[in-house]
Amino acid sequence: MPDAVMRLWRGDVRGGAFREYRVPTEEGMVVLDVIHKIQATQAHDLAVRWNCKAGKCGSCSAEVNGRPRLMCMTRMNLFAAGEPITVAPIKTFPLIRDLVADVSFNYQVAKTIPAFRPGPGEPDGTFRMMQEDIDRGQEFHKCIECFLCQNVCHVIRDHPDNMPFFAGPRFFVRLAALEMHPMDEAARAEYLRLKAGLGFCNITKCCTEVCPEHIKITDNAIIPLKERVVSEHYDPIVWTWRKLTGRK
Amino acid sequence: MASDKYENHEYDVIVIGAGGAGLRAAIEASAQGVKTALICKSLLGKAHTVMAEGGIAAALGNVWPEDNWKVHFRDTMRGGKLLNNWRMAQLHAQEAPDRVKELEAWGALFDRTKDGRILQRDFGGHRYARLAHVGDRTGLEMIRTLQQHAVHKGIDVFMECTITRLLKDGDRVSGAFGYWRETGRLVVFKAKAVVLATGGIGKAWKFGTNSWECVGDGVALALEAGAELIDMECYQFHPTGMVWPPSVRGILVTEGVRGDGGTLKNALGDRFMFKYIPEFFRAETADTEAEADRWYADKKNNRRTPDLLPRDEVARAINAEVRAGRGSPHGGVFLDIASRRDAEYIKRRLPSMYHQFKELADVDITKEPMEVGPTAHYMNGGVRVDADTEATAVPGLFAAGEVAGGLHGANRLGGNSLSDLVVFGRRAGLYAAEYAKVFKGTPTVDAGQAEALARECLEPFERSGGENPYAIHQDLQECMQTLVGIIRTEGELTKALEEIATLRERCRRIRVDGNRQYNPAWHLALDLQSMLTVSEAVTRAALERKESRGGHAREDYPKMDAELGKVNMAVRKVGEELTVTRERIPEMPPDLKKLLEGDK
Numbered sequence: 001m002p003d004a005v006m007r008l009w010r011g012d013v014r015g016g017a018f019r020e021y022r023v024p025t026e027e028g029m030v031v032l033d034v035i036h037k038i039q040a041t042q043a044h045d046l047a048v049r050w051n052c053k054a055g056k057c058g059s060c061s062a063e064v065n066g067r068p069r070l071m072c073m074t075r076m077n078l079f080a081a082g083e084p085i086t087v088a089p090i091k092t093f094p095l096i097r098d099l100v101a102d103v104s105f106n107y108q109v110a111k112t113i114p115a116f117r118p119g120p121g122e123p124d125g126t127f128r129m130m131q132e133d134i135d136r137g138q139e140f141h142k143c144i145e146c147f148l149c150q151n152v153c154h155v156i157r158d159h160p161d162n163m164p165f166f167a168g169p170r171f172f173v174r175l176a177a178l179e180m181h182p183m184d185e186a187a188r189a190e191y192l193r194l195k196a197g198l199g200f201c202n203i204t205k206c207c208t209e210v211c212p213e214h215i216k217i218t219d220n221a222i223i224p225l226k227e228r229v230v231s232e233h234y235d236p237i238v239w240t241w242r243k244l245t246g247r248k
Numbered sequence: 249m250a251s252d253k254y255e256n257h258e259y260d261v262i263v264i265g266a267g268g269a270g271l272r273a274a275i276e277a278s279a280q281g282v283k284t285a286l287i288c289k290s291l292l293g294k295a296h297t298v299m300a301e302g303g304i305a306a307a308l309g310n311v312w313p314e315d316n317w318k319v320h321f322r323d324t325m326r327g328g329k330l331l332n333n334w335r336m337a338q339l340h341a342q343e344a345p346d347r348v349k350e351l352e353a354w355g356a357l358f359d360r361t362k363d364g365r366i367l368q369r370d371f372g373g374h375r376y377a378r379l380a381h382v383g384d385r386t387g388l389e390m391i392r393t394l395q396q397h398a399v400h401k402g403i404d405v406f407m408e409c410t411i412t413r414l415l416k417d418g419d420r421v422s423g424a425f426g427y428w429r430e431t432g433r434l435v436v437f438k439a440k441a442v443v444l445a446t447g448g449i450g451k452a453w454k455f456g457t458n459s460w461e462c463v464g465d466g467v468a469l470a471l472e473a474g475a476e477l478i479d480m481e482c483y484q485f486h487p488t489g490m491v492w493p494p495s496v497r498g499i500l501v502t503e504g505v506r507g508d509g510g511t512l513k514n515a516l517g518d519r520f521m522f523k524y525i526p527e528f529f530r531a532e533t534a535d536t537e538a539e540a541d542r543w544y545a546d547k548k549n550n551r552r553t554p555d556l557l558p559r560d561e562v563a564r565a566i567n568a569e570v571r572a573g574r575g576s577p578h579g580g581v582f583l584d585i586a587s588r589r590d591a592e593y594i595k596r597r598l599p600s601m602y603h604q605f606k607e608l609a610d611v612d613i614t615k616e617p618m619e620v621g622p623t624a625h626y627m628n629g630g631v632r633v634d635a636d637t638e639a640t641a642v643p644g645l646f647a648a649g650e651v652a653g654g655l656h657g658a659n660r661l662g663g664n665s666l667s668d669l670v671v672f673g674r675r676a677g678l679y680a681a682e683y684a685k686v687f688k689g690t691p692t693v694d695a696g697q698a699e700a701l702a703r704e705c706l707e708p709f710e711r712s713g714g715e716n717p718y719a720i721h722q723d724l725q726e727c728m729q730t731l732v733g734i735i736r737t738e739g740e741l742t743k744a745l746e747e748i749a750t751l752r753e754r755c756r757r758i759r760v761d762g763n764r765q766y767n768p769a770w771h772l773a774l775d776l777q778s779m780l781t782v783s784e785a786v787t788r789a790a791l792e793r794k795e796s797r798g799g800h801a802r803e804d805y806p807k808m809d810a811e812l813g814k815v816n817m818a819v820r821k822v823g824e825e826l827t828v829t830r831e832r833i834p835e836m837p838p839d840l841k842k843l844l845e846g847d848k
């Protein structure tokens with residue numbers, strides 16, 4: 001097999017550039033394997049964030065040839081042999097060093113989400129829930145928090161100043177999971193409308209396209225949430241009730 | 249105080265590690281009203297728990313009403329070849345159902361039975377279908393549920409922060425010293441109590457299921473602080489990891505494949521497990537293919553398939569088939585579910601496996617068999633703790649989850665790990681909080697101690713030697729893989745000790761370039777110290793146990809030895825040496841003993 005030619009972003013907030021490395025490859029390698037090989041043999045201090053190398057933890061998000069991907073699930077044979085492959089850190093979040101970005105924004109948003117609040121279950125403390133009633137919730141729970149959907153969402157990618165007012169697709173998925181949980185009783189419509197900035201999303205489906213877990217983010221999470229906000233907030237009867245009583 | 253030179257934090261309880269055990273411990277400590285911090289090396293929610301697949305074992309009795317804690321206790325003890333701490337096995341079996349229900353009450357969505365309760369699946373060594381699960385991504389569900397619960401409880405989380413040493417005030421623990429991965433800045437945590445929940449040691453081997461985090465740092469922290477380890481020789485090799493292509497060799501293939509009907513075959517197409525039923529399990533294992541296949545649906549009139557013998561048995565059987573030349577093209581055996589279950593069922597029950605093989609190996613598991621082989625997976629032993637409180641021998645230091653030993657004895661049953669995390673994570677958090685509440689005075693950190701640790705930590709930047717930490721790690725993995733693998737001999741183990749000593753020497757000559765900001769070479773240089781220590785502990789204990797039991801198999805002592813079945817091998821650090829002593833397992837009370845006799 002010909003050597004892989006990798007162009008990796010090296011640098012920090014003060015600046016940086018793509019640097020080229022050549023590495024021998026073997027069958028079945030993924031991009032993360034090649035990065036590790038470079039680390040072990042040529043650039044010991046090359047910063048890269050990873051954990052499981054099995055597509056389950058969502059740590060190794062990067063932009064490979066411009067496309068947001070998990071490095072551990074991107075096979076080298078996806079690319080023409082010997083063609084240079086560019087790997088850059090995910091762009092929407094601030095750079096720490098080399099391929100590592102500061103994704104703390106997401107952990108801040110997570111703190112603000114109204115928590116799961118179940119109603120009373122069975123007398124023995126358990127829930128009775130039918131499989132068909134949790135299928136959709138389970139789809140959302142597949143999320144591995146790789147934040148590729150956040151990275152690609154143009155609401156914050158192109159307009160970082162929206163960040164304080166926008167939760168992003170990952171958290172719409174989380175909110176949809178909570179809202180559709182058969183036992184949940186918390187109210188989140190106002191949060192969705194005012195704090196999460198659901199209205200910013202104009203359903204271009206970029207998030208759905210990059211999701212490594214193939215969650216139908218736009219169709220199954222965001223659109224139903226938008227409908228919920230419309231029916232709860234803009235319902236004329238509810239609206240009149242709010243105006244008359246001053247209650248939410 | 250000179251330690252104020254470093255970033256300083258003070259808590260009642262700090263929990264090191266944010267997998268299932270650490271999260272559950274922090275939630276419990278915080279619920280007890282003490283000031284709690286959670287410190288983790290990765291981002292929150294990325295810990296190794298996220299990779300757990302098959303399920304969490306708990307005798308809920310939803311699928312088989314005959315199941316109860318007593319049967320679970322018996323299965324766990326027999327799976328561990330009776331080396332287990334019986335009190336831990338009892339508490340674990342009794343409390344696991346409540347911990348599963350608690351996860352559900354916190355928002356976890358387990359797969360359902362037809363009447364809307366938590367569904368349970370078959371797994372190795374479990375008499376009844378017992379594992380609550382979410383397809384084959386149960387660990388993700390569990391860590392996310394605990395993570396979100398902890399976040400909503402407002403627990404302080406220190407992410408990407410590595411602890412290199414525990415601090416002590418006299419005999420007792422008084423905090424921890426470490427560094428921020430992002431900046432390389434050093435940090436001191438003062439605490440009345442510390443819970444270790446740092447997970448395993450899998451990165452000492454070449455082919456394994458573990459993430460980079462599993463370097464045994466918690467084990468080394470505990471040893472250094474004066475705690476003891478037990479059962480380190482009984483390391484678990486999971487029977488089914490991927491073997492091809494080379495770059496993914498070792499990645500876990502869940503036991504759920506066999507739980508859901510998959511079977512192991514050799515190159516001749518034989519279901520070879522029928523040839524490897526040990527005497528110990530003969531009475532409860534099917535000896536014909538027909539009975540084994542009937543067992544999935546009718547457990548009353550049939551015995552369990554040998555495909556679901558405990559992991560140690562299956563791993564050794566696969567190893568033997570490959571050695572005998574009946575392996576698959578890439579040095580494993582075949583795991584076939586394609587010919588036994590329909591595609592729809594496979595995709596619904598095992599979505600991650602389907603995805604993993606399709607993307608990484610170009611194999612469609614609904615159409616072809618998988619190639620699998622043993623892979624380093626789990627530390628059955630670990631830091632010795634008190635069964636009820638998870639307290640170690642060091643006052644103020646607690647341990648729970650994979651880092652703690654005792655529950656699993658010589659071999660862990662699949663599914664007993666996730667339940668271990670929440671049962672004993674909760675207990676560790678509870679008793680650490682109680683300890684902190686009655687603690688008199690404030691924890692003090694000796695300034696000189698912090699200074700010395702800082703120097704030690706930064707040494708790799710100062711040296712002139714030319715050793716590369718990645719090369720040393722690779723050599724250690726090679727050594728452990730070939731000399732301290734599934735089957736061991738005295739000669740190989742002795743050779744391993746020599747190699748480990750040489751690697752230790754080389755470690756003193758590691759030179760790290762660049763600066764402290766997110767520098768993985770520096771991180772690895774420090775992690776190597778822990779990996780070498782645990783590797784030595786495993787090897788020394790393995791030399792001392794001159795028998796084969798559970799995860800520990802000796803070619804030169806292939807049988808179980810009744811006398812050695814009555815002792816744990818305890819490892820301590822005395823001066824600069826690791827010592828191994830045989831320590832008697834306390835007598836089991838008659839009521840528990842009776843449960844073991846039962847019907848076989």
